[in-house]
Amino acid sequence: MRNIFIAIISILLLGACSKEKGATLHPVDINVVLRLSGDQEGIAIPYKGATVSMINQTSSTKYSASITTDTNNVVFHQVVPGNYQISVELQLSAADYEKATGQKVSGSVIFTGTATANAVELTNSITVDVHTGGGTEAWVIKQIYYAGSNVKDGASFRDQFIEIYNNSDQLMYADSLYFAQVAGVNAALSGLDISKGWYIPATGQYDWSLSAGNNVADANTAYIYSGCIFRIPGNGKTYPVGPGKSIIIASTAINHKVPFIDITGKEVPVRNPDLTVDLSKAEFDVYMGDFPGKSPLSSDLKTSVPHMVVIANVNRDLILDNLGRDGYMLFKTTANIKDEWQQFKMPGASVTEDKTYFRMPKAAMEIYDGVEIQPTTMASRTPKRLPVDLDAGFSYVPNGSYSSQAILRKTQKTVNGRVVLQDTNNSILDFVVIKADPSKEAFTSK
Template sequence: MSNSKSRMSMKRILQQVSACICAMILVLSACKKDSQAPTVNYNVKVSYPASYTSTVAVGVKVTLKNSVTNTTSVATTNAEGVATFNGILPGNYQVIASKDLTAEEALSLTGYSTAVYLNASALNHVIQIDAAPLDLVLNGSKVGGLVFKEVYYACSRTPGGTNYLIDQFYEIYNNSTEVVYADSLCIADVHGSPGNSASSKPTGFQSDVNNVYVRNIWMVPGNGKSHPIEPGKSIIIAQTAINHKTDPAGNPNSVDLGTGIADFEVYVNAAASKDVDNPDVPNMIQIYAPNAGFYWQTYVFGASMIIFKHADPASLPLFTEPGTTSSTQLAQVPNANVIDAVEFLASATVGDKKRIPVSLDAGFGYAGGTYTGESMVRKSKATGTNGRLIYQDTNNTTDDFKVVATPTPKK
């Protein structure tokens, strides 16, 4: 009898233990389920410009990049021009759409047999639960011509760290199959905060989508055919055309921009100037440079640059920035005159500080910091005849450029 009671008692204990374990599993499962962040399904509809024969944009690559985690998701638009993303975490995103049209595709859509790069973007776009779909309209420009190949704006620091070394340079590459002459080509740095301070505001010109407002303009000298750039070749415009590696005030980890490397230099010849003139390297022509005191230096936190041509750049209209008390005047460059534009800001989360119209550059890039020696280099896309490199040019700095640890002029 006692053995029977003992067995029954043990059975009850085992049942209770089993019930407790099941309850614990259910609780842990519920906690795990509750701890998972909710996700959303999100649609992006992409259209061609209204002037195209069809506005439904099929086969467009759409990328969502989380501004905090830097994780990316990619989808392609369907027959209705809609790209669908499943399981996206709510948050702040950079949304970028891009498509290359061949000459044949462009002919049926535009009536012109010229290859076109198309893109559109929404920066600092917030995706929430039950958020409405995003509509994007593509813009673009024809393939080829001059492009920024390398943009070195972050600079390097002297070994002692007490002085900054102004070793900036800009490499411009002939991405076409024909000779392009650099004569009268203008380079300019775009006005506006790069977003390096929490208190900085977007430029007051941001609502003007048809023009770019620049701080300084410098022009390549020549009589029209003095400076040919062969297909697959480039020119370098240096802030100071010296070997910054061996200069006594330089940095052995910097870059050689001396004779034979730099094709032009920006020399500020003014009473307050601390600039150095290399007599073996032609000087750029100063068109408009009210901000060049000691020397010309673009934003080290993030430079936005354009190259353009204009019949009379010195006659470009000047404007003060709306919404500010600043008396500084900025030159207005029409989008139609811009040959190439690149946008670099201080970090991934400051897309609202974008200074260049989206139709010229849909995205932006950023270095790891200032005076790091890092440089921004355009990605190569293909190899043409005679080994000529063809560089990617989708009018989107986010996609077109990568960060390299050290500058690589003409390499």
């Protein structure tokens, strides 16, 4: 009898515990409120038609809704509580934009915004600041193939490339266009030890003011840091790129679908050519064999295509982080980077660390585009490294490293046969996922 009594009490206690745990998992309501930010703050625009999307960062559950009335908010009812990534997109007609702002524009204007929220109360209200994007002019990054292909059957990370697109209606010259990989924290934000002292507590990103000798004001806001900076060669009019045309920058400009002989004389096989790409027609590649103090990778062949001018490279080739911990930037500058911009170690670096990163003044650069990528899984996501004025969001490939997947910028419209790519300065909204395609003919339908 005593054993039966104990068993009954145990069952009751377990039930009570279950109810107590379940009480914290109640569905919640999330009210998402939109407002204009920046120099357009206070202007009354119609938010009707705005699309609001939310992703639960634990379960990856997605919710989406549109504002269908003359309000600036939308309410998500009875959703799973937790941390959410929220993104907003609103396309305003030229007439509505002119009516609201008094400014004439030639086409529709896109507003975007992002926010994160911890929604655990029964009712939650989140405000998302929205702003106009970067427009459609000049250079944009069209395609990024950072994932690489299968290590055993493909080409590993040897076949990585970036596609750069002339998004204007004018002939432009790629000469002296810079491509940089933005430095930042590679550790997952979820497991970051802020107590170490060299991170910004609010973001988890490096506090560059703590780098030895980096004593400038606004070290974290007025500058961007990079240890991988490459420049397209030329005399100013060597490499013309027509409106709606692309150039490819490859890690190594060879046909990765066929075997090759590496710099040690060893033949490197390719078991499944369908997994990788032919980069033999790339306009440029990166060659580290001539760079002082660097021993190139065995796959870093000296091809016949023009090589990028290497300003700095903490790696042994053009290596895009195939885990997705990276940020990319296109810019031009009149500065002599090596002579005029200083280099610093990362905050918290050991005294024996030899890698340094250029401190790049934002005011001294004409920045055309910035794209941030992140790891595939929520738990592996790192602190944001690009400022929100360059990229308010990020993109990623769902199948992860060595998947042969790339991200491709969406088509916004077609004008007289010329494709205009979408650039809202929010990569959550601007990119889709494709199988890597260096043909320059890859476009989304509009």
